[in-house]
Structures are given as C-alpha cells and as structure tokens.
Amino acid sequence: MKSVVLVNGIPGSGKSTLCAALGPELGIPLLGKDTIKETLFDTLGVADRDWSMKLGLASAKVIWALVRSNPGPVLIDSNISPSTRPYFVEDAVSAGVDRIIEVWCEIATEVAFARYAARINAGRHPGHCDDALATEGAARWAPQNEPARLGSLLRVPTDRPVDIRGVAEWVRRELADSESDYSAS
Numbered sequence: 001m002k003s004v005v006l007v008n009g010i011p012g013s014g015k016s017t018l019c020a021a022l023g024p025e026l027g028i029p030l031l032g033k034d035t036i037k038e039t040l041f042d043t044l045g046v047a048d049r050d051w052s053m054k055l056g057l058a059s060a061k062v063i064w065a066l067v068r069s070n071p072g073p074v075l076i077d078s079n080i081s082p083s084t085r086p087y088f089v090e091d092a093v094s095a096g097v098d099r100i101i102e103v104w105c106e107i108a109t110e111v112a113f114a115r116y117a118a119r120i121n122a123g124r125h126p127g128h129c130d131d132a133l134a135t136e137g138a139a140r141w142a143p144q145n146e147p148a149r150l151g152s153l154l155r156v157p158t159d160r161p162v163d164i165r166g167v168a169e170w171v172r173r174e175l176a177d178s179e180s181d182y183s184a185s
Contacts, residue, residue, distance in 0.1 A: 001098040002073075002097050002099070004073065005073060005074070006103065007019050007075065008104055008105065009104060010081075010107075010145050012115035012116030013106075013112045014105045015078075019077040023075050025164050026075060028072060030077065031074055031077070032078075033063060034128070037059040041125055046127040063076060063078070067097065082148075083144075085148050099178045101151055101154075102147055102153045103154050103167060103171065105156060106157045107145075107157070108159065112145070113138035
C-alpha cells in the first residue's frame with residue numbers, strides 16, 4: 001500500500017514550519033510544492049500571476065512523479081483547497097497512492113492571513129506574487145480554510161507551539177495501520 005502524509009492548510013497556516021520539523025522526526029522524504037516552484041522560478045524566470053499558477057501546477061506534477069517513483073511513504077507540503085481537491089485525488093490515484101493521511105494546520109483565517117502578509121518581501125520568492133494575493137484579503141480565504149478530508153485526519157492547532165513528537169506518533173500509527181490493512185488483504 002502506498003501512503004502519503006499531506007500537511008495541508010491555507011497560506012500562512014504553518015505548513016512549511018510543521019513539515020520542516022515533522023519530516024526529520026518521521027524519517028520520510030519531504031516534498032514541498034513551494035520548494036519545487038521556487039527552483040522553477042530560478043530556472044525559468046518570474047512573470048505574472050498566471051505564470052506563477054502554471055509553475056504551481058507543474059510543481060504538483062513533479063511531486064506526483066516523485067511519489068510514483070518512491071517506494072515508501074512521503075510527506076507532502078501543499079495547500080489543497082476545496083477547488084483543487086479533485087485534481088489532488090486524480091494525481092494521487094495516478095501515482096498509485098492507496099492512502100492519504102492528512103495533517104491539517106488548524107488556524108483562524110485572520111491569523112493565517114496576518115502571517116502571510118507579514119512574510120511578503122521578507123525572504124519569500126517574488127515569483128509567488130504574494131502582493132497580488134494579499135490584496136484579496138482574508139475573507140476570500142475563509143471558504144478554503146477546511147481540510148481536504150481524503151482519509152485519516154489530524155487537526156493540529158498551529159497558532160501555538162506544536163507537539164511534533166505527538167503528531168509524528170499519530171502519523172506513525174496511521175502508517176502502521178495502512179501496512180496492516182494491506183497485509184490483511
């Protein structure tokens with residue numbers, strides 16, 4: 001059984017911070033959409049919001065190619081909104097994924113938006129077009145502030161320090177259940 005651990009949440013919710021600690025704790029590869037996207041920006045250049053969205057889609061396709069070629073579970077750092085959920089499922093199925101374990105970064109929309117606005121021009125790659133997204137305001141993000149609900153789900157409040165070991169233990173149990181489910185069939 002091929003499993004992925006999805007760390008999901010709206011922009012500014014703490015996905016990348018959580019993944020940076022969770023990946024080493026779990027000892028599984030971390031695939032971050034922004035990491036790939038920033039490499040594409042550096043290689044292919046920065047343009048407008050449409051270009052950023054195209055490179056975002058390309059980054060997702062790279063992630064799934066890596067998932068497909070990896071024999072074990074992987075950790076994915078990506079925002080899966082209700083509108084992108086069907087594409088995520090389609091790509092997961094085509095990569096041979098049988099189980100998605102979701103760690104949801106639970107945070108008030110306004111707090112995530114404030115974090116997001118604070119990081120604009122503070123070391124984040126300009127190709128993300130954060131200035132354009134910030135003009136949308138927190139109200140536009142509110143409907144997206146919900147988990148994908150594609151499998152097992154752990155809600156992790158990210159407006160306070162996170163018990164990384166506790167999250168990792170939950171993920172390990174879920175991964176072990178995946179393996180036992182597979183061996184029983």
